[in-house]
Amino acid sequence: MASTASTTKQTFVYPFAPELPMPPLRTELLGGKGKGCAEMASIGMPVPSGIIITTEACNDYRRQGRTFPHGLEDQLKAGIKVLEELNKRTFASAVNPLLVSVRSGARVSMPGMMDTVLDLG
Secondary structure, three states: OOOOOOOOOOOOEEEEOOOOOOOOOOHHHHHHHHHHHHHHHHOOOOOOOEEEEOHHHHHHHHHOOOOOOOOHHHHHHHHHHHHHHHHOOEEOOOOOEEOEEEOOOOOOOOOOOOOOEEEEO
């Protein structure tokens, strides 16, 4: 789906887990790591649930002068809410925190591309 200013809402965030519908398994949309994790979750492999921010979101971010594309922030919040419900934990909670890892991905593997942030939240 192309980014447009029309009433069509672009999906920038896809949650994944064995119990969720499978996102479109396209490397050019989800990146290699995102596609692989979503695919493994969809066949019941024991991977942690997660959310994928699309390559389109990244491209729009760069095109728009390093500002979030319209709708991305709300979709991120909704994706975190899905993870909170699946894991029965709350992001940024002092009592029962949902901790996440932030990992970069690309359409083509690029070793050393970016750092990983572990235990965020």
